[in-house]
Amino acid sequence: MLENADTADGSAADFWSLAKTLWTLLSGQNYPLPGEYHPDPAYSLRSWTVYPWVDALDLLIRRCTRLAPDKRPSMAHFAEELRNCMAEPPEIASDADAEVLRKRLASLTDPTRQTLRAAQExxxxxxxxxxxxxxxxxxxxxxxxxxxxxxxxxxxxxxxxxxxxxxxxxxxxxxxxxxxxxxxxxxxxxxxxxxxxxxxxxxxxxxxxxxxxxxxxxxxxxxxxxxxxxxxxxxxxxxxxxxxxxxxxxxxxxxxxxxxxxxxxxxxxxxxxxxxxxxxxxxxxxxxxx
Missing domain, CATH: 2.40.160 (Porin)
Structure with a gap:
């Protein structure tokens, strides 16, 4: 980036900076770690926070700080990963009609199941x-x-x-x-x-x-x-x-x-x-x- 500032794609550098900033915010440190990020036990986000998606974020930061710019993910992928980490899990709605059908199925199969149980006994x-x-x-x-x-x-x-x-x-x-x-x-x-x-x-x-x-x-x-x-x-x-x-x-x-x-x-x-x-x-x- 420094050697070819006029022709280089600056988006790869943005990924690098954004990942370093994300690590600094989540770890609570004043400065990011230098160089390519390796989530060793001493530097992993798990050492600083109990956020449930910490392992996925460690992986994202590592990919964004790879030395080869073409190996870093796109900004769209970065944004999608953050949205998925922040999103609430989907609710499993209880369908009253499904419960009625389950009870109906149970009543239809109960005689056969009783017969099988009796035969097994x-x-x-x-x-x-x-x-x-x-x-x-x-x-x-x-x-x-x-x-x-x-x-x-x-x-x-x-x-x-x-x-x-x-x-x-x-x-x-x-x-x-x-x-x-x-x-x-x-x-x-x-x-x-x-x-x-x-x-x-x-x-x-x-x-x-x-x-x-x-x-x-x-x-x-x-x-x-x-x-x-x-x-x-x-x-x-x-x-x-x-x-x-x-x-x-x-x-x-x-x-x-x-x-x-x-x-x-x-x-x-x-x-x-x-x-x-x-x-x-x-x-x-x-x-x-x-």
Missing amino acids: ERQRLEELATDLAAFDLEVQTLIDGMLGGNLQQWENAHPSHVNSFQERSAWSLMRHMLYQSPGDPSRVWVWWLMNARIPNGGADRTGREEMTLDIDLRVIHRHDGLEHASYVLHESFSAPLGSATFARILESAKALVAGSEKDLLTEVTRIAALPDDHVPEWFPSTASE
Whole structure:
């Protein structure tokens, strides 16, 4: 500017001077900083004022004091930045008609939302029920294994032949089973444990609470030449409203019933295991036909 005063564009110098003046006014200092402005912590406007747009003004002053004049903003941009910093934030008007429409939308979607909430609560309730029953089943399996002294091998993936008698139509069901089999090929004696919990269709009591039916089945299977015979069967069914104290009690009662069968179970398992290899049981068809 000093070297080419006759031909230089003075507007760039105006930006420089205006930015320096702005910094002096906002910082409360008597003189502006020399040279190009760098908003370091010691000289930033934030050190002198709590004005909410102080960071934007620091940036504006820095751009206006760049050493290269062509890198400085225009006066229009400078004015626009100041107006935006000084302007009040726009008010968000409350539209009464919009509120009416929101209430209308809420009333239209409320039945569906209630249905979805009820379905979610039902899924959660059944998941909790399944967790409780799985814990009960594991306790009983451990109990049976202890009753057998760990002498029979467990097979979780085996499918009991009598399982179809428990598969009734129901709104919800959970079946779990475990096979304990004696060593040897073929295995002579099996012990089956089966638990089937179900909520029948329309299974509500007089108070409207859903009832759950729990079937437990513990049996000793004598196997001979490819055929099976249930020589001991412990079967019991329990029913109770879900979430009731009675429901919690039937799990305890079922477990106690299994524990009480220990002597009869062991007697039958031991009897079959002690039979000689050439023994033909009385229930076998060839024996029955003679």
